[in-house]
Amino acid sequence: MQVDEATVRRIARLARIKITEAEAKGLVKELSGILNWVEQLDEVDTSAIEPMTRVVPIELKKREDVVNDGEIANDIVKNAPMVEDHFFVVPKVVE
Amino acid sequence: MTDLNKLTIAEAREGLRKKEYSATELTQAFLKAIEASNAALNAYVLPTPELALKQAKESDKRLKAGEARPLEGLPLGNKDLFCTFGQRTTACSRILDDFQPTYESTVGANLWNAGAVMLGKLNCDEFAMGSSNETSAFGPVVNPWRRKGKDGKRQSDKLVPGGSSGGSSAAVAADLCLAATATDTGGSIRQPAALTGTVGIKPTYGRCSRWGIVAFASSLDQAGPLAKTVRDAAIMLKAMASHDPKDSTSVDTPVPDYEVALGRGVKGLRVGVPKEYRVEGMSPEIEKLWAEGIAWLRAAGASIHDISLPHTKYALPAYYIVAPAEASSNLARYDGVRYGLRVPGKDLIDTYEATRGAGFGPEVRRRILIGTYVLSAGYYDAYYLKAQKVRTLIKRDFDEAWKSVDVVLTPTTPTPAFAFGEKLGDPIAMYLEDIFTVTVNMAGLPGISVPAGLSTEGTPLGLQLIGKPFDEATLFRAAQAIEDAAGRISVPERWWEGIKTSAPAKPAAAKKKSGSKKK
Numbered sequence: 142m143q144v145d146e147a148t149v150r151r152i153a154r155l156a157r158i159k160i161t162e163a164e165a166k167g168l169v170k171e172l173s174g175i176l177n178w179v180e181q182l183d184e185v186d187t188s189a190i191e192p193m194t195r196v197v198p199i200e201l202k203k204r205e206d207v208v209n210d211g212e213i214a215n216d217i218v219k220n221a222p223m224v225e226d227h228f229f230v231v232p233k234v235v236e
Numbered sequence: 237m238t239d240l241n242k243l244t245i246a247e248a249r250e251g252l253r254k255k256e257y258s259a260t261e262l263t264q265a266f267l268k269a270i271e272a273s274n275a276a277l278n279a280y281v282l283p284t285p286e287l288a289l290k291q292a293k294e295s296d297k298r299l300k301a302g303e304a305r306p307l308e309g310l311p312l313g314n315k316d317l318f319c320t321f322g323q324r325t326t327a328c329s330r331i332l333d334d335f336q337p338t339y340e341s342t343v344g345a346n347l348w349n350a351g352a353v354m355l356g357k358l359n360c361d362e363f364a365m366g367s368s369n370e371t372s373a374f375g376p377v378v379n380p381w382r383r384k385g386k387d388g389k390r391q392s393d394k395l396v397p398g399g400s401s402g403g404s405s406a407a408v409a410a411d412l413c414l415a416a417t418a419t420d421t422g423g424s425i426r427q428p429a430a431l432t433g434t435v436g437i438k439p440t441y442g443r444c445s446r447w448g449i450v451a452f453a454s455s456l457d458q459a460g461p462l463a464k465t466v467r468d469a470a471i472m473l474k475a476m477a478s479h480d481p482k483d484s485t486s487v488d489t490p491v492p493d494y495e496v497a498l499g500r501g502v503k504g505l506r507v508g509v510p511k512e513y514r515v516e517g518m519s520p521e522i523e524k525l526w527a528e529g530i531a532w533l534r535a536a537g538a539s540i541h542d543i544s545l546p547h548t549k550y551a552l553p554a555y556y557i558v559a560p561a562e563a564s565s566n567l568a569r570y571d572g573v574r575y576g577l578r579v580p581g582k583d584l585i586d587t588y589e590a591t592r593g594a595g596f597g598p599e600v601r602r603r604i605l606i607g608t609y610v611l612s613a614g615y616y617d618a619y620y621l622k623a624q625k626v627r628t629l630i631k632r633d634f635d636e637a638w639k640s641v642d643v644v645l646t647p648t649t650p651t652p653a654f655a656f657g658e659k660l661g662d663p664i665a666m667y668l669e670d671i672f673t674v675t676v677n678m679a680g681l682p683g684i685s686v687p688a689g690l691s692t693e694g695t696p697l698g699l700q701l702i703g704k705p706f707d708e709a710t711l712f713r714a715a716q717a718i719e720d721a722a723g724r725i726s727v728p729e730r731w732w733e734g735i736k737t738s739a740p741a742k743p744a745a746a747k748k749k750s751g752s753k754k755k
Contacts, residue, residue, distance in 0.1 A: 149605070156564060156608040157571070157585070158601055159593030168605065171663060175606055178664055179553040179619070185626055192624035193631060195485075196441040196455075196680020197705055202484050216338040220575035229573050232584045 142176040144169060240265035241411040245310055245468040248414055252299055252309050259295035259309025263288050263353050266311045269733075270355065270412050276735035279397075279407040281316050281374045282324055283356035291353040298351065307475055308351035313413035315404050316357040317364055318344050318459075319448040323354075327450040328372040329362045331570045331595025333577040341448025342480045343417060343459045350475045355413050359403030362597045363567065364424055364452045367669035369402025370660055371599045377402040379432060379653050380410040380727045384694030390729055395653040395695065398428030398669075404462045405432040409727060415463035415472050419449060421456045422555055423673030426685035429462055430648035430698025433687045433725035435469045435715065436462045438673075440706045441680035442487035443473075445480030453562035454485075456555075456677045465724065466686060466715045470494035473708065489706055497709035502717045503537035505710070508641030512548035513672060515650065522647045522697065525689050529645055529699045532721035533714065541641050545633040550626050551675040556667060557610050557623035558678075563600075564607025570595060602663065631679040638704050643714050646672050648698035652691035672700060682708045686715040687725040696725050 144152075149168045153160045160168065214227040223230035240262050243251065251257055267285045274280050288311060295309035319325045319337035326332040340348070348354065361371040369377040379397040382390040397406040401418035405428030408416050418425045420438035429436030437460045444459040451457065461472030474495070479488040509530060514523075530540055572578035572591030579594045581587040596604065610619035637644060650671055659666040676683035682705070685698040699718055703711040 144609070148609075152605050152609050152612065154589075155612060156604050157568075157588040157592055158596065158604060159589040160601070168602070171602060172606060172609065175556060175602075175663060176609070179556055179623075182550055182553055182557075182622055182626055185547070185550055185629065187622060187625035187629070190625040190628050192621055193627040194624070196631070197487060199442070199485075199487055202481065204481070213338070217574075219338055220335050222333075222572060222576070222578035231573055232581070232587055234584050 142180065143173050144176065241269045243414065244464050245414045245471050246465070248310055253304065255299070259292040259299060259353065260289065262309060263292040263311050263355070266355050266413060272733050273410055273412055276732035277378045277380065277406050277410055277412070278375055279359055279377050279403045279410065279412055280313065280356045281326070281328065281359045281403065284323055284354055287323065288353050288355050291348070295351055295353065305349070305351035307347060307471070309353060310351070310414050311353040311355045312347060313355050313358045313404060313407045313416035314344060315360050315401055315417050315419060317360055317419050317450045318417055319450070320344060320354070320357065323357065325357070325450070326373070327363045328360050328374055329595065329597065329600065330373045331577050331592070332575070335575050337448070339448060342445035342478065342482065343476045344448065346478055347417070347475055352475070358401075358407055358416055361400035361402065361424075362600050363450065363563070364400035364419055364421055365563070365599050365603055366399040367423070367427055367666050368396035368654070368659065369399040370396065370656065371399075371597055373597060376656060377406045378732070380406055380732060381432060381653060381695045382729070382731065390694070390731070394656045396431070396656060398431035398653070400424040401428045401436070401462060405429060405434055405436070408432070408434045408462050408464060410730075410732060415461055415468050417459060417476070418462045419457060419459050420677065421452050421559060422677050423670035425460045425462060426648050426673045426683055426698070426700055427669055429685040430687075431653040431696065433696030433727070434462050434464060435466050435684070435686050435719075436460065437469050437473060437684040437708065437711065438676065438682060439473060439477060439708050440682045442485050443477045443682070443706065443708070445478060445483040445486045447480055447482040451566040453559040454566060455562060456559060458677075466712060466719045467495060467498055469684070470498060470712045487706070492709050494709055494712050497712050498716045500713050501537065502533060502714055505533070505538040505643065505714060506541060506641040507533050507538045507714070508541050508543035508637050508644040510543050510545045510548065510637075510644060510646065512545050513646045515671065518650060521691050522650060525697050525699065526645070526647050529688055529718060532718055533645065536717040536721070538714070538717070543637050543641060543644070545637060545675070547626065547629045547633050548675055551630050551678050552667060552671055554623040554626040554630070555670070555674045555678060556606070557619045558627065560603040560607035561611050561620050562607070564604045564611060567596075567600070567604055599663075627678050630675055634679050634681060634702075642704070642710055644702040646700045646702065648672060648685040648700040652693060652695045652697055676702055681705060682711055684711045684715050686718045686722075688718055688722045690725065
């Protein structure tokens with residue numbers, strides 16, 4: 142799979158990562174190289190194979206649907222770059 | 237008492253119990269060694285001497301009162317991927333800035349509750365993505381081992397300690413901790429172990445809790461120890477492993493006393509040798525090492541069987557779909573809002589993009605973009621689903637093998653330690669470092685790397701043993717047989733002590749804060 146610069150820009154936008162012009166050019170080559178390399182998987186017939194979802198056959202654990210944690214707002218905002226009271230502060234998103 | 241830092245866990249445990257030295261004296265020996273060595277090796281990104289001495293004091297109290305816990309007073313290093321209460325945790329990325337967790341990882345809590353002492357946080361590849369520790373925001377770690385030149389003298393070229401757990405492997409090899417925590421997503425415990433002459437085990441997926449460990453690829457990540465000997469690794473894993481309700485994939489199964497297993501020998505053990513690991517271009521010295529390993533196990537009473545794991549060659553390409561896909565999802569949380577770095581933009585989206593563009597290094601960005609691509613609309617089936625199906629086939633290969641053998645023996649890496657920059661320009665060359673280790677993560681199995689000899693360059697080489705799910709005990713038994721035959725391998729020249737001029741561990745991740753912080 143050969144990706145072009147427009148695809149790299151679209152993917153970077155989806156991933157919310159700012160990249161420079163020069164980086165985009167470099168990534169075209171790198172991503173194409175990696176995608177070409179993983180395409181050797183096409184040699185493997187997987188038509189009758191189930192995808193692996195877990196490595197050991199265990200039941201997914203369940204617990205009572207009750208509140209068992211909380212009242213830690215101070216902890217939650219402790220590392221935020223911008224905080225007001227117990228709110229995260231972000232640039233305005235509505236006009 | 238001199239050179240207390242050169243002890244093994246088993247020896248130090250004995251010495252503390254016999255009161256030959258105190259936990260405080262032992263801890264001080266390590267703190268002194270770190271101070272003298274870290275400028276040259278860059279293994280620690282955050283030494284925590286105050287915490288260590290406080291923990292050691294508590295240990296001395298307990299030792300005196302005859303209330304010693306299993307790891308009482310034993311000083312360890314902690315990979316900076318493990319969240320530590322009130323101690324900066326960065327995953328060696330700029331994007332976490334000076335993140336101070338308000339909780340401790342379960343594995344860490346298990347160790348400290350068992351009485352261990354934390355010496356500090358250890359360097360690693362950024363978000364554990366790398367095989368050389370060169371992607372760390374704190375700069376690379378230097379391998380204590382140096383190549384031997386034609387004149388028999390050690391050369392000064394810097395070698396990588398492997399990755400991603402390169403700070404852990406270098407610190408253990410250089411006696412800057414008794415043992416260290418590490419994590420392994422594609423080989424990040426075993427490959428650094430092989431490159432530094434240390435022992436590293438990745439347990440079965442689900443053996444150790446992943447809670448409080450910075451996530452990379454959730455279906456592959458596992459914690460495990462790096463240690464000086466097989467016995468030490470057994471002691472460490474026993475303490476690290478537990479069932480944890482906070483990790484839904486942690487498995488509720490008893491953790492055996494692995495130390496007891498060590499003495500059982502390998503008589504009658506069936507060892508499989510997979511022909512698919514004899515890859516093209518494998519160096520003759522690796523081939524020779526493998527043959528030696530086979531001979532040692534046979535001499536110790538094991539039987540050797542040729543086996544086939546036909547889908548081996550597809551493990552690495554499948555990994556480079558699954559791991560980036562899961563990483564792109566896990567790393568979506570670093571948005572500059574809730575913690576870590578924020579680079580202000582003209583609006584919220586621009587803030588996200590600027591923050592993530594500046595906060596992630598090139599390898600992490602590359603993997604997020606690959607992951608985003610393979611998960612994007614229209615490609616999910618062709619890539620991620622396909623790779624998960626290939627994973628089923630890889631696991632089936634092993635299920636088939638377990639019908640005739642108990643463990644599988646392979647080399648750990650295709651080459652010995654390489655020089656700085658040697659593989660940095662070519663992502664796929666770097667990815668090939670994991671060619672022998674990655675199948676184990678894909679199948680969720682336990683794997684151990686044990687030092688087995690030296691390369692023609694005089695640097696360490698490792699052999700890998702792969703086991704059945706939750707049969708780490710058998711891996712320790714077999715690894716002990718190899719260690720007994722190969723002998724312990726330690727660095728011949730301690731060139732790194734007292735060097736002051738080399739690049740210091742600059743907290744690149746904790747530089748200036750952007751955005752004002754309000755209380």
